[in-house]
Amino acid sequence: MSFKIIKENGSARLGVMETVHGVIKTPVFMNVGTIAAIKGAVSALDLEEIGCQVELSNTYHLHLRPGDKIVKTMGGLHKFMNWKRPILTDSGGFQVFSLSGMRKISEEGVVFSSHIDGRKIFMGPEESMQIQSNLASTIAMAFDECVENPATYEYAKNSMERTVRWLRRCKAEMARLNSLPDTINKKQLLFGINQGATFRDLRIENMKMTREMDLDGYAIGGLAVGEPAEVMYDIIEAVEPYMPKDKPRYLMGVGTPENILEAVYRGVDFFDCVMPSRNARHGHLFTEDGIMHILNAKFETDDRPIDESCSCPACRNFSRAYIRHLFKAKEMLAMRLCVLHNLYFYNKMMENIRLALEEDRYEAFYKEKTKKYTQRV
């Protein structure tokens, strides 16, 4: 693995990361396909067309179904879903806390009940690494605890320290797994995750300990969980000076186009978010002219595409009126077209961000786009 910064505009960075599954140009948005498929009937075949560089899948979900051992038997995630480019697997830490009603956390790990059938499952740092090794993703995420917002200082501190101990165990386990003969991807990379809730000192303390471990990348987790956006930006600014310059930075689960523009400005390279795909399934679309609700009555006889400046499969072929009709009729094609559009928009936005960085005009670019992307169509 190598990561190179090609250009800097203030804190914002234009970079290139080389992996065993190909090159990733940063800043990048990773397209979320939790269960090895993008929701909305979107396959790996479509991902190329909408400009996806990295696909993101989930340890927790794939462990429960079909089971990581089955994926390994099938030759790993890449072969299983027919996607040759980089894949990042989320560790499952977030899902353990967001999806399972019942869970018990200890130093060893977490006991939780499956959201599918309720059976009890244990997952700790070693289990998460083993699952991700079986999935054979390009990048594995460390197993962490995502603390709820708001959190008390004491809880956030204890949890953050435990996350660091878990990270050490993740690193050791990955080294062991990558040296085994039957491991599919022996060059699997590991990103650590910064925690500490909304407390600047905890975030910084955590980052100092995390960077000691010399990881392949550094993520900021536990944000965009209900705190105001200004708090999120403030935490990024607090942590950024302590993150290694020569390694990729990943802001987990973020966010709106505005959030991404602001975070790139503050030095973040990787993003992922369910927002473009989930909102697409509910008719909430992102366009160059702002946010559009395709279900609004005013689009009933609108013959124009969703976004007249867009070249996605939906905009090249279909009208607002037609897509609105598909939604009203609960036709799956409506979701598919809208998911394709929103992901195309996000990937194109990242491409435009990289172009602006290349041309040393990011600051003006992001201010102009932030204004446009937050208005309504």
Next chain:
RNA sequence: GUGGGUAUAGCUCAGUUGGUUAGAGCGCCAGAUUGUGGCUCUGGAGGCCGUCGGUUCGAAUCCGACUAUCCACC
């Protein structure tokens, strides 16, 4: 034509022994959604209670006629 049933929101229907500004679900209109349970949540608009008349302090509710509609039988 005869007998019986029904008539309340765009649709399907609740509505206590008659008692304030008549409700629900769906639909419609609008908003939310941030390391995904194809969800879920939050607001809003919308009714001359088929029509006319009667009983009553008071009628969606009781009575009569009419109209529409459904079922059965001629």
